[in-house]
Amino acid sequence: MTWDLWIDYQARRADGLTPTLARFARPGASVEVGDFVVVGADDAEPAVAEVVEVRADGVILVRVLPGPASAHLELLSAAGAGS
Numbered sequence: 001m002t003w004d005l006w007i008d009y010q011a012r013r014a015d016g017l018t019p020t021l022a023r024f025a026r027p028g029a030s031v032e033v034g035d036f037v038v039v040g041a042d043d044a045e046p047a048v049a050e051v052v053e054v055r056a057d058g059v060i061l062v063r064v065l066p067g068p069a070s071a072h073l074e075l076l077s078a079a080g081a082g083s
Contacts, residue, residue, distance in 0.1 A: 001046045001069050004029040004037035009044055022058040031060060036075040039064060048072035
């Protein structure tokens with residue numbers, strides 16, 4: 001499964017959100033508030049995350065859903081994410 005957005009899973013904040021940067025998005029990936037995207041890192045399994053905030057300075061905040069990406073395919077199918 002192809003990532004839409006690279007994240008550092010260990011950067012998760014106390015409020016449950018994980019920050020990343022827009023420059024880490026796959027070219028052509030939709031990363032807008034309310035989207036569900038496939039997130040990943042080189043040393044971890046892909047997961048699904050909800051985009052919570054996209055700031056003008058390029059910071060993106062996501063809420064990573066528990067479990068593997070395969071457990072949330074229904075959230076991705078409408079948008080075509082992670083294909």
